[in-house]
Amino acid sequence: MSPSSTARARPFPLGLQVACSVLAVGHLLLIGLFALAQDSGPWWYDVGPNDVMPPSGVNHSPGPVFARAITVNFTEPYYVVPLRMTHNYHFQSNRRPDYSVYFEVFLKNERGDVLRTLKFPDDKASFWVRHRQEILAQNLSPPDQQMPPRGNEKVAAGGKDLPKVEIWVREDAHTKRLKPVEETDDLLRESHEVASPWAKTLVKSYLRYLCREHGAASAELVRYSRRTVLPLDLYAPRPEDTFKELKSYFGEMKP
């Protein structure tokens, strides 16, 4: 910058300098603390016998208390969420995905005949659309949630039925099906997986959309997933079975 051009600028008043400094530092501090407050890891831990968690294992560690306190009480609700700066810069792409996923949708008519089968991500879609379809598919990715303990046996209110619970029921090593079962079903005595509420909402909404778009009476979504291949497989490839896809039937849904 030439000295002559600097001379043309009016000096910036000290009061404004202080105000701008406070705002700038405050803003960047909140952004920095927001990033710092996020969980880190996974780390190996060994805390010995205790009542709170397993004595050793792998877990994520929460951020420092001062950063979390400021973030939870102020930054998140009043600053980054309204400004939509909610990303914490712990990028998902830094991390290896545990599974790779694609899914198929079977669109059916009133009689239950399959009208059309759609695959997502669609090989024929443009790069941009395919990219978004990949994100959608990855949102349905396993692992599914472990079902929380059922507690005491539930009893229905007078004249009413107990609500059913949807669990993943294994049919064989490579197939599982989402099935509603009674609270009193013996299946619930064993440990089972359930679809996350997020995945279920997403599936229902997407199937509603596809039914509307294609004029179908109902639709069924099947998720195909495979555990991510590892560089270790270059040294000692795992058994052939590892490379087979797990089919997960989300069940038929009507809009």
Added chain:
Amino acid sequence: MSNDRSNAGAEIGLAGNAWTRFWFTPIPTTGLHCLRVLSGLLFCAWLLSFLGNQVGFFSLTGWLDAEAYRELQNQPTPIPAPIGWSMLYLAGNSVALFQTMYWGSLLILLLFTLGVATRITGVLTWVVVVSFLANPAITYEGDYMLAILAFYLMIGHLMLGQWNGNLSIAERILGARGDIVGTRWLFPQAATEQPLSHGANLMMRLLQIHFVIIILTSVLHKFQLSDWWAGVALWYPLNPTLQATRESLIRAQSSRETVLFFLGLTGYLVLAWQLAFPLFAWRTGWWRGILLGGAMLGWIGAFFIFKLPLFGPFTVLCCLSFLRPEEWTWITDRLRSVWTSIAVGKSEPASKKVPVAAGTETNIKK
């Protein structure tokens, strides 16, 4: 004792000067304008990439419909991306209104890119970018980076020229006429040299430091993951699971050492670039090659290896924000001279050019 005090006072004064120089030195607005045009083009390309599927992606009758949004708001479990506000919700179930909003948004982005009423279109651009983060089912991290860029460009254009710009009232509300791309051709009588801006510098500094926070957080996150330490993090996107078979992996065994050697080396170069970023980002000279060369390579890597379209341009734009005013001047002068030489070359008939060149050659021989 008094000598010590005066030394301490001088040191505080120097620190104060450094602070003021860093944040409040008025700078020419060339950098901000270039950044706006390039970011605007990126925003337009981003929004156009949804074309044909915009209703499915973002409307309340699309992939994630109104019923799903209601369900998600009542769910106790966290979802991948928070659902915030969006102007697109105002369209409700009306596809026509949604389409109007989409095309209106594109128009706003275009006007902002061209520099028309930047104070208004800057704010609207931020609203548009943030609004198109509405669907957590298809939003990815690159989208959020665009919102950061749009936010600082909005702040920069709101402040631009307010203190030092000698603007009319209309320009104070709408934005300076000098912001418009091609002002020299549109308003030749009014085309004067733009005054220096404190706001442009403040905005650039905020963007620079925010980007440093992003880069450092990202590299510290990578350091928490064993794949980056083992140098195999880049192997995964290059070997998509759904395409791999046991046989293909056995075939790849013969070249595994070479492949993992170079992938590990590349991975560590990425870590080194990110970790050292704050040390070279503000340096001039050949450090600029590391800054911009690294950003360009990152763009290529993010696109071809990770298949992520937005991280690359975002990184390049943020790295460009570190350029000093004289470097922007150098770049724009070079581009102008290249443009002029091309234009002159095109306008001159080929028959005229040959004798000049021949004459010059003859003179040189003599």
